[in-house]
Amino acid sequence: MNTSLQKAASAKAGIQTKIPRILAVANQKGGVGKTTTSVNLATALSAIGKRVLLVDLDPQGNASTGLGIRRAGLRTSSYDVIFFEVPVTEVAQETKVPGLYVLPSSIHLSGAEIELVNESRREHRLESALRTALPYDYVIIDCPPSLSLLTLNALVAADAVVVPLQCEFYALEGLSHLSKTIERVKQTYNPRLDLHGVALTMYDGRNKLSAMVAEDVRAYFGDKVYKTIIPRNVRLSEAPSHGLPAIIYDMRCSGAQAYIKLAKEILRREKTMAGEIVGNKQQNNVIKAA
Ligand SMILES: Nc1ncnc2c1ncn2[C@@H]1O[C@H](COP(=O)(O)OP(=O)(O)OP(=O)(O)O)[C@@H](O)[C@H]1O
Ligand SMILES: [Mg+2]
Numbered sequence: 209m210n211t212s213l214q215k216a217a218s219a220k221a222g223i224q225t226k227i228p229r230i231l232a233v234a235n236q237k238g239g240v241g242k243t244t245t246s247v248n249l250a251t252a253l254s255a256i257g258k259r260v261l262l263v264d265l266d267p268q269g270n271a272s273t274g275l276g277i278r279r280a281g282l283r284t285s286s287y288d289v290i291f292f293e294v295p296v297t298e299v300a301q302e303t304k305v306p307g308l309y310v311l312p313s314s315i316h317l318s319g320a321e322i323e324l325v326n327e328s329r330r331e332h333r334l335e336s337a338l339r340t341a342l343p344y345d346y347v348i349i350d351c352p353p354s355l356s357l358l359t360l361n362a363l364v365a366a367d368a369v370v371v372p373l374q375c376e377f378y379a380l381e382g383l384s385h386l387s388k389t390i391e392r393v394k395q396t397y398n399p400r401l402d403l404h405g406v407a408l409t410m411y412d413g414r415n416k417l418s419a420m421v422a423e424d425v426r427a428y429f430g431d432k433v434y435k436t437i438i439p440r441n442v443r444l445s446e447a448p449s450h451g452l453p454a455i456i457y458d459m460r461c462s463g464a465q466a467y468i469k470l471a472k473e474i475l476r477r478e479k480t481m482a483g484e485i486v487g488n489k490q491q492n493n494v495i496k497a498a
Contacts, residue, residue, distance in 0.1 A: 232363055234349075240409060243271050247262065248455055248463075248471075249467060249474065250262040251455045251467075258307065262309070262350065267318035375410055376418075379425060422437065
């Protein structure tokens with residue numbers, strides 16, 4: 209379906225299309241809670257009434273399976289959106305959560321790195337697919353654990369980056385590299401890009417180390433660290449095996465409650481950030497006019 213047909217179909221269904229707000233969930237470190245954060249943040253935003261698309265950009269496909277998508281039966285995936293320009297709404301799958309859609313990943317993405325090297329506008333493929341009128345308020349991108357071309361595509365498409373950080377000894381290791389990458393993408397490809405915030409994950413209140421790490425991270429990132437801390441909670445790790453976000457699997461568990469709180473904090477920060485963007489634009493206009 210081409211873009212005008214997509215628009216017509218959405219209009220017929222009474223759904224407005226617009227360029228969505230795009231958040232990339234990224235950290236090149238493995239196992240820090242990117243997928244858990246993506247899935248539960250996307251679910252919480254849908255529960256608040258937003259229409260949300262979760263883009264699974266990781267060949268491991270944990271976000272897709274965690275939302276109950278059986279990857280074996282899929283005909284198309286985020287790979288087809290990136291390589292063959294198949295429209296997002298054609299590939300997006302409904303989930304059990306009302307208002308939440310997922311662009312599933314496929315194992316083909318594991319070869320994307322090498323295949324993308326020879327493609328034109330290789331850093332902009334996802335941006336072209338997502339920065340267009342779509343029937344979603346938010347797009348959340350679950351990135352793979354690397355600073356690869358796939359992650360680069362996510363950063364070029366995004367408005368802002370959410371960085372999950374596990375409360376463990378080596379938490380800050382590699383973060384200067386991530387910060388530099390965000391800065392480089394901002395300067396070279398995407399001047400919109402901003403660090404949205406840093407989410408402390410897998411916090412263990414019984415462990416002094418968690419508190420020390422949280423303190424260090426706050427000293428390094430200041431106000432960028434969200435006030436909400438995600439605790440270590442076994443329900444968060446059980447939920448994906450049932451194909452459900454923890455917020456649906458067990459809404460009362462401490463992990464689900466923390467993610468609901470985090471989503472609200474993120475939305476509050478969104479308002480401040482939107483104010484800053486308008487302010488900057490006005491300032492630029494004043495500078496231009498002077
Ligand atoms: N707060 C938490 N409490 C307990 N377990 C958690 C928590 N957050 C994540 N986990 C578990 O830790 C593991 C890693 O989490 P997750 O898959 O979200 O990380 P990731 O950064 O996406 O990993 P990868 O880099 O491999 O993509 C998973 O088994 C997940 O269920
Ligand atoms: Mg993951």
